[in-house]
Amino acid sequence: MILILFRVLILIALVLLLYTWFQYILNPERRLRIAKAAKEFYFLDELDNSKKNVRFVYKGCLFEGEKYVGTTEDSFEVVDIHVKVDNPIELNGLTRDDLYFLESEILLRYPHAKIDWKHPINKLLITKID
Template sequence: MIWLLRFVLLFFIFFLLYAVVKILFTPSRKLESARKHNRFLLIDNDDVRKNFMLTYKGAVFAGEKYMGTADNTFDIVSISIWPESAISLKGLVKDDFFYIDKKILENYPNAEINWKSPVKEFLQQ
């Protein structure tokens, strides 16, 4: 009976440690930490149907990937990006958006990047 209690206690301790480690290393925590420290971070899934998130200089952006044919292969051909909050764009200049474009094109070289409002209007000025 005592060995069963020890086994259950050991199982509970391992489960608790696993849960804590999983919570500490979630992508949303990494994104929030990068946002607070004004770093660039792109969190992306390999799944085309899921959006990606990125942060740069405290602003958080979301993006959708669209698959199509490029050079006789299926690849990501279009990406739409929008800010999660327009207020967080304060202080960003055009070069910041060009830097974000460059970083995204490193991962998806065949993609055409489309910014949604209000960034689209800002870049057209």
């Protein structure tokens, strides 16, 4: 009897271990960290949840955007997104074209949104091109 109980406990432990491993592999936060380390583009967002912030990585820089819901002509949509960066040092090497790329990626997901870049990102967009 004890042997059967021990086997059942081992089987439960293995199932729990496999479940934990799958949750780790499929975790979007982990994928965000991997994309940041590899300096790739990765967009993390829940389109159906307007309360969760948008997070994305591009060229090793982590951006976070706060979504604000407003009205359009026929429905409630995300109409404002305020994008900031926590560590401005990570902006080193980003160009104006990179910001236009990021803006187009955001507008693909939220076509009614007005994107507001917070300091110091907005300084790059305001300066004149020589």
